[in-house]
Amino acid sequence: MDFDELFERRSTHSAKWDRMEESYGISKDEGLPMHVAEMDFRPPKEIQNKLRELNQHGFYGYFADFTEYENSIKWWMKTRHNWDIGKSKIFATHGLVNGMALCVDAFTKPEDEIIMFTPMYHAFFNVLNATDRKIKEFPLLLEDGKYRMDFAKYKKQLSGKETMLIFCSPHNPGGRVWSPSELNEVADFCKENELLLVSDEIHHDLIMPGSTHTVMPIAAPQINDHLIMLTANTKTFNIAGIHTGNVIISNTKLATIFERKMKSLGLGPNALGIHLATAGYSEGAANWLDSLLTYLAENFRIFNSGIDKIPGCKAMPAEGTYLAWVDFSGTGMSREEFTSRIEKSAKITTVHGSEMGKGGETYMRFNIATPKSRVIEAVERMQKAFKDLQ
Numbered sequence: 001m002d003f004d005e006l007f008e009r010r011s012t013h014s015a016k017w018d019r020m021e022e023s024y025g026i027s028k029d030e031g032l033p034m035h036v037a038e039m040d041f042r043p044p045k046e047i048q049n050k051l052r053e054l055n056q057h058g059f060y061g062y063f064a065d066f067t068e069y070e071n072s073i074k075w076w077m078k079t080r081h082n083w084d085i086g087k088s089k090i091f092a093t094h095g096l097v098n099g100m101a102l103c104v105d106a107f108t109k110p111e112d113e114i115i116m117f118t119p120m121y122h123a124f125f126n127v128l129n130a131t132d133r134k135i136k137e138f139p140l141l142l143e144d145g146k147y148r149m150d151f152a153k154y155k156k157q158l159s160g161k162e163t164m165l166i167f168c169s170p171h172n173p174g175g176r177v178w179s180p181s182e183l184n185e186v187a188d189f190c191k192e193n194e195l196l197l198v199s200d201e202i203h204h205d206l207i208m209p210g211s212t213h214t215v216m217p218i219a220a221p222q223i224n225d226h227l228i229m230l231t232a233n234t235k236t237f238n239i240a241g242i243h244t245g246n247v248i249i250s251n252t253k254l255a256t257i258f259e260r261k262m263k264s265l266g267l268g269p270n271a272l273g274i275h276l277a278t279a280g281y282s283e284g285a286a287n288w289l290d291s292l293l294t295y296l297a298e299n300f301r302i303f304n305s306g307i308d309k310i311p312g313c314k315a316m317p318a319e320g321t322y323l324a325w326v327d328f329s330g331t332g333m334s335r336e337e338f339t340s341r342i343e344k345s346a347k348i349t350t351v352h353g354s355e356m357g358k359g360g361e362t363y364m365r366f367n368i369a370t371p372k373s374r375v376i377e378a379v380e381r382m383q384k385a386f387k388d389l390q
Ligand SMILES: Cc1ncc(COP(=O)(O)O)c(C=O)c1O
Pocket: 037, 094, 095, 096, 097, 098, 121, 168, 172, 200, 202, 203, 232, 234, 240, 243, 244, 245
C-alpha cells in the first residue's frame, strides 16, 4: 500500500471533504480538512476485494448467520489484544455512537448522571445533550504534558445520582493509551460507586510504537459483570461509512436488557457493514495495519515537531489514535484569535476543543491520517499563520 498517494475526495458526498464551506466557511478548493476522524487512505485489499465479490454476485439482501463475523472478531481480539471474548454476547450496532446511545437508553433513566472524563469525544456530548440524562464532567488532570485521572478529587464530587461512566480508551482527543494500573483505578472507581462502565475502545488498534493498549477486561477483570465493551474496526481500516460496531457484554442479565432494547427499536444488521468488517478481521488486513502504524507515527513526528516550533503551541505526545491534540494557551491569544488564524489564515478545519467539555477550551484537534505531503503542508500553513510569534 502506498500511503503517499493523493486521492481526490471532493465532490463524493464526503463529510470530511465536502462540508468545509458549510461548517467552517472555507472553500473546498483551498481548505485542508483535519476535523473528521477518518483517514485519506484506501482500506486494505481484503476489504476492497470483498466489496468487489459482493458486487459481482449482485445481491444485497438481508444478512443471516453471524458465526463467521463473531469468529473473526474473536480471532482478532485474541491475536491482537490477547482477549478471549469467550461466551460474551456480541451485538452489531449501527456504529459506536449508536452503541453508546443504546447503552444510555437501555441502562440509565431520566435524571441519572453520566460521568465522562473531559475533554471527551464531542459526539458523546451531542448524544447526551439530546437525552434527559445529566452529564457529569470530571476534568482530566495534566501532569508532565499528559492526561491523568484524579480519583481522590472525583470521589468528593459524587452526588449519588451517577449510574454510568463512559470511558474512552485510547483517549480521544488526547491520544492517551491508559496503563493497566490506570484502567484498574477506573474499574475500581466504578465498582465502589456502582457505576456501569462503558468502555469505548474504537481506537484500540491505532497504537503508536512504544505504547501498548490493554483492553479493559484484561486489565481489570473484576469489572466484567458491570462492563460494556464498545469495539469496531471502522477506524482501524477507514470504513467508518459502513456504520458497524460491536457492543460486547459478558454479563447475561445486561446482555438480555440490551438485546431487548435493540428489538424494541427494530434494529437489525447492515449486511454490507458485516461483510466488510468481517473481511477486515483478517491476517492480510493486520499486515496492512502494521504498515499504517509506522506511517502514522512518522506523520505524528512531522506534525507535532512542526507545531511545537511555533512559540506557545504544544502538541500532546502521541500514544495512540491519529488525532493530534494541540494546546494554544501558551500563545496568550483568545480562542477567537487562534481559531481565526487556523481557519481564516491556514484554512485548516479542526475539531474545536471547546466542544469537548471542561479542559478542552484552549485546544484544537487535528487529524494527521492523510498522506505525508499534506501533513507537511499543514505544518507550513500553521507556521505561516502564526508567523509573527516566531
Ligand atoms: C471514541 C470514539 N467513539 C466512537 C466514534 C464513532 O463511532 P461510529 O462511527 O462507529 O459511530 C469515534 C469517531 O471518531 C470515536 O472517536
